[in-house]
Amino acid sequence: MIEARGLTKRYGGKTAVDHADFTVLPGRVTGFLGPNGAGKSTTMRMVLGLDRPTAGQVTVNGRPYRSLAAPLREVGALLDAKAVHGGRSARNHLLVLAKSNGIPKRRVDEMLDLVGLRSVAKKPFRGFSLGMGQRLGIAAALLGDPGVLMFDEPVNGLDPEGILWIRTLMRGLAREGRTVFVSSHLMSEMALTADHLVVIGRGRILADTGTREFIDANATSHVLVRSPQLAELARHLTARGHRVEGDPAGGLRVTGVPAADIGDIAADNGLRLHELATVQPSLEEAFMRLTGDTVEYHAATPQPSPPQTPPAQDPPTLPQAPPQDPPTLPQGPPPAPPQAPPPSPVPVSDAGGTPTPPDGVPITPQNGPTQTTGNPGWGLT
């Protein structure tokens, strides 16, 4: 268990972490979500006693990290996969760590087998690829069989197979009853991996809640309808007071009505439907909604434009498919689709300062509960 209370870190005048309160509980994967520069790594370094908090405190299993009896037996951490002496072999690197905490030597070979680095165990680290480095970092983290695990951006730079491996590993570790705290700025990855979320933005904790709850609270689902008689269907729906918007990819987005009702309305009016699907909101959408209030800078979001405006070529955000629980795939070449990193969610200014709108483009805070991120220019109402 990791507990932060009033955790604060200032570097000169800049506040990297601002009175952070959160608790990371065992038995589940807790995602630490935030844009780059939000304070995730600083927080993790403070958890590990590497950086001293300016104020507040953080404990692991009830004690400050520096007073743990044998830290590697309680906490395993992967902060930076490249933080290994280039001339030392993988095996010797693990051996050094094992010896420092009185961990039996056989664990070194076990971990090398687990992460699949046995064949290169005697090679100097400097020849390792990023993926191999990540695997060595995971091996180091698991060396002491710790109950608490922390990973800072573990899937950065990994290929799909590596990503799937880490995702499965983290979920497995949580299932064993361990505390798993993993940071990422990749929301699609977090949606797949994390049961619980601690969301951080500009050093402040914005949410500490379940992943599902977080999405439900910060974004709404809608029903996607496609029909050759779309305009007529839209008229019927708006006549009943339902909110209808155009979907950037064609079709209608209807919010606040179950799909069944829309189907009935279509049938009652003899309208043909080509598609009728409930679309769950994405974590990305929820995150943007939440940070829309706290982030001072936005990328330009088009204002509602007159209906005649031709459709935009490239809508700023597409609704994502509902997050699926990661399938536990059989061994072998994984058919998992590569997790394409989502477009940088919300540009966050590092400097404190007053917000300055980019040239002439007004800033639109996205805090309306029913507003979608699709281009409103598509509206058929």
Next chain:
Amino acid sequence: MSDATAAKPAKRMRFANVLSAEWTKILTVKSTFWTLFAGAVVLIGFSALWALAFSASFDDMSSNDRATFTPMLPIQAAFYFAMVIFGALGVLVITAEYASGMIRTTLTAVPRRVTYLAAKTVVLGVVVLLVGLAVSFASFYASQLILATKGLDGSLGDRGVLRAVIGGGVYLALIAILALAVGTLLRHTAGSIVVVFVLMFVLGIVGGFLPGSWGDTVNKYLPSNAGSAILSPTRQQGELAPWTGLALFAAYTLVLLAAALVLFKRRDA
């Protein structure tokens, strides 16, 4: 609590564990061997070279120089050039950790920083002491072999010679520890090596140019001159007494180490 660690008794790690880890660490990188090898080659090689030079030109030396000649002189000259190399090892064992980021991994494993730096100091000290003693004796024997051609050689049984040869090994270990302190303070390889070079080499030359009696006084208290006093079989003009000099050098080392420890404890890794 369902936490998996709650039930597991964590065996408290001991200083011996950290020592063993640091021991493995210093022996599992090639730079340790190359640095020590370079130090050994330069020290033994220059001792032999100077012995050759003294043997060849002894007859041309002034009677005063001939009177003050000791069989340790070639080694003393060689130390001047070789000791910085042993300092480089002291710098590297800590700055290499900062350069690679390994220091964060290390301090995650050993968060008690005093324990960590103490273990590192002990391991470095022991390694350089053992190698330093061996190299010091080797330099002595190599140079005596050459000096013997002119009958200038001495033996370990001569007054102060054994102390000087053993003292040489101790001196090298202290130099490495001083360099470790500098490396911990600066956290940067090149910068630290320059500082060690200035402390151990440049200052000694600068001191030699200082005029007057105050110059002589300052000169003998400079780190490299104080430390080198241990290498003279008998106390020389303008030198501290052998053990006094080495003790002063140890004090310099301790002060730097204490400063390094204070900053190391306080700073973010």
